[in-house]
Amino acid sequence: MRRIRPRFTVLITLLTALLHMVSPAHRAPWMLGRLRPASVSATPVRAKPVGQVVLSLRQFWLRHGKAWAPAVFRSALSAHPTRTPVPRRLPYPLPALPLAVSSAPPVAATHSSRASVSSLHWLAQLIQAEAGNQPFLVRLCVGDVVLNRMQAAGFPHHLRQVILQPGQFSSVSNGTFAQATPTPQTIRAAQNALSGWNPVRGDLYYYNPALPHNPWMNTLTSCQRVGAMVFCP
CATH class of the missing domain: 1.10.10.2520 (Cell wall hydrolase SleB, domain 1)
Known part of the structure; x- marks a missing residue:
């Protein structure tokens, strides 16, 4: 007699468990024992909810299915694929922003004082x-x-x-x-x-022309205006 493989044994067990979960009213005639109608119980059997059936199948799979399922199939069920984020490039360069207090470079050599x-x-x-x-x-x-x-x-x-x-x-x-x-x-x-x-x-002085200031500042030359203020050497 030919020996049944373990995989088919587990499959038959799985199908048998599924048949026991289905209401007798929904079984095919050959399942009900057409030749032996007396074997069918007259007591109505309440069908299990679909969610409970799925939960039972999942528990059965966790106990017995992983032992014979192929490795590729097991990895596909147990692990979810992760997406690798692809960096998006802007079509234009970002503008230069003012330096933050915590990320500013060291003090330049033009100023001898340390930025403490x-x-x-x-x-x-x-x-x-x-x-x-x-x-x-x-x-x-x-x-x-x-x-x-x-x-x-x-x-x-x-x-x-x-x-x-x-x-x-x-x-x-x-x-x-x-x-x-x-x-x-x-x-x-x-x-x-x-x-x-x-x-x-090189500028050493500044003043706001709209505000009171020392008159001698008006005699300064080579000045430049920045906003509302004037800066002079």
Whole structure:
């Protein structure tokens, strides 16, 4: 007698379990024992819900099916394919953004002062007091003037001394500097200035023509206008 393979044995067991789950009213005549009608019970059997049948088949598969299923079939059922994200390229280059406080490069060689936390705080506070209502570029230029003075003759070579030098900044004289709180945009302007961004290289003075200022500033030459403010060497 020919021996039945294990795979067919499991398949027959699976089909038998499925037949027991189906209501007798839905079985084919040969399933009901057409030649032996007395063997069919007169008591109605309630059919199991489809969800319970599927759950039973799944439990049967987890217990017996994985032992004889091919390896490829097992891997297809047990593992879900993962998608590898494909990077999308823009048709145009991204514009250069102002440097963040945490990702700015080291201080350029044009400014000898180190971009320490203290220097950043002092410079950002002065920029906020002097030009806190101005655009980002104007704030950056104000910070550059302070750093340019550190390299020029006649001015102190320390950032704090340049800011606190008597009679140089109106916000320090009237007390606005002590009460100023730098905004994130002002902090970025100070960080970029300490990192070497210097649109007004060599300029040591600035003023706003629309506001009261020292008359001698009107005699300065080689000035350039940035926004609402004028920067001069």
